[in-house]
Amino acid sequence: MPSTLGPLLLPHAERPIARMQASADVYFMSLVSLKFSSRTIKRERRAKRISADDPQDRAGRRPPGKADRRSDGGHRMARLQSLALIAGASAALAACATREIPYDELTARYGLPTSHTFEPEPGLIVHYTDEGARERRTIILVHGFAASVHAWRPWVERLEKDYRLIALDLPGHGLTQAPADYQASMDRNAALVGKLAEHAGAQRFVLAGNSMGGGVSLAFAMKHPERLEALVLVDAAGWPGETGEKRGGPPGFVGLLNNGVGRFFLKLFDVRMFAVDGLKSAYLDEALVTDAVIARYADLAMAVGHRDILLTQRSQPDTPWTPADFANIHVPVLVMSGEQDNLIPVEDARAIAAAIPGAKLVTYPEGGHLPMEQLPDATVRDLRAFLDRLRGAEKQD
Incomplete structure (x- = not known):
């Protein structure tokens, strides 16, 4: 795909979406019209058969004339018009439709010099990056919904001299290839983080996650606290109750995911x-x-199969966690949140930090949902301070 998108980059993509919705409206209205016409014709034919079988009615009937033929012709015309509308709307929908992109094309565009893959189970080829100071503390980075390893590039560039940084693409995301019937879930993604750590030889590590990746990181921390040196949650999903996403979030991609027709x-x-x-x-x-x-x-x-996995994962039930589950997390925790987050409100971050014993909370008044990309210098400064305190505490022990 060219980097210059031309007419598709209209404000908020309003006109392309409007055209698509108009085509969809015509399509479904045409189906209704066709169904109505078919039912009407069937009812009239059934009525004629009943009338023909009734001796009294047959005796008083007149031969079919022009009016009857016009009636039949009118219904046939209505049906043809409905079919024409469906054909036109289908053509309009097809004009908007797009193909899936093969992985070799995507790898050529978005693969990184530090890209690697491993196959933790048949058919699942996980893409990850591994860079930085391998002899230093390891930080594993988990992106959010519909994102990829690229979400963490600002952090990697600022931390690679002092830490080993491993970022992965979850199934249905980035350059990770998954079987067509792969069923993604929070717990399955958390298990994948553990498999990646084992593959990379990281016995204990710092785990950082943004948005959905924060929820994955929480799930891992609740099941395997002994493997974590620390947990970093960046505008993380997972707090029980209403979140910005459930309240609708921003229009566009997320809004469509929350809508059956949009999905x-x-x-x-x-x-x-x-x-x-x-x-x-x-x-x-x-x-x-x-x-x-x-x-x-x-x-x-x-990418091939990604949208199916994204939609499957989006339809997963919410995590069954309660505040008590957060209280049972006993690892050092840093909670970060943009106060202007339109997807997951800063109140969730405050609640998570209050529920986890000893958690450190940092909020950014001008930050949105992706502060590690929007405010990389500020977030890296706070992350370094947190990890330095962790190192100091270890030396005292």
Whole structure:
């Protein structure tokens, strides 16, 4: 896909979406019209058969004339018009539809010099990056919904001299290839983090996650606290109760995922139509939503099988956690949150930090949903301070 998207980059993709919705409306109305016409014709034919079998009615009947023929002809015409509308709407929908993108093309565009893969189970080829000071403390980074390892590049660039940094693409994301019937879930993703750590030889590590990746990190911490040196939650999902996503979140990609019809069309169409608005809301700083960023998000979402997994994962039930589950996390925890987050409100971060014993909370007044990308210097400064205190505590022990 070219980096210059031209006419697709209209404000919030309103016109492409409007055209798609108009086509969909015509399509479904045509189906209703066709069904109605078919039922009407069937009812009249059935009535004629009954009338023909009734001796009294047959005796008083007149031969079919022009009016009857006009009636039949009118219904046939209505049916033909409905079929024509369906054909036209189908053509319009097809014009908007897009193909899936093969992984070799995506790897050529978005693979990194530090990219690696491993196969923890048959058919699941996990893409991850591994870089930095291998002899130092290991930090494993887990991205959010519809994102990829690229979400962590600002942190990696600022930390690689002092830490070993491993970032992975979860199934249905980035360059990770999964079987067509793969069922993603929070617990399964958490188990995958453990398998990656074992594959990379990281016995204990710092685990950091953003958004959905924060929920994955929480799930891992609740099951395997002995493997963690610390936990870092960046605008993390997982707090029980209403979140910004459940209240609707921003329009665009996330809004469509929350809508049944929208979910259907996301399997058919180029997600560039929906990505612009959601990305601007998530990044908060619109200057960060460049053509290249939009293209990357859209391209990777259209990898073979990705949209099926994304939609399957989106339909998973909420985590069954209670505040008591957070109180049972006994590892050092840093909670970060942008106060302007339109997806997961800062109140969730405050609640998580209050529930986890000893957790450190840092909020960013001008931060959105992705502060590690929007405010990399500030977030890395606070992360370093947290890890330095952790190192100091270890030396005292």
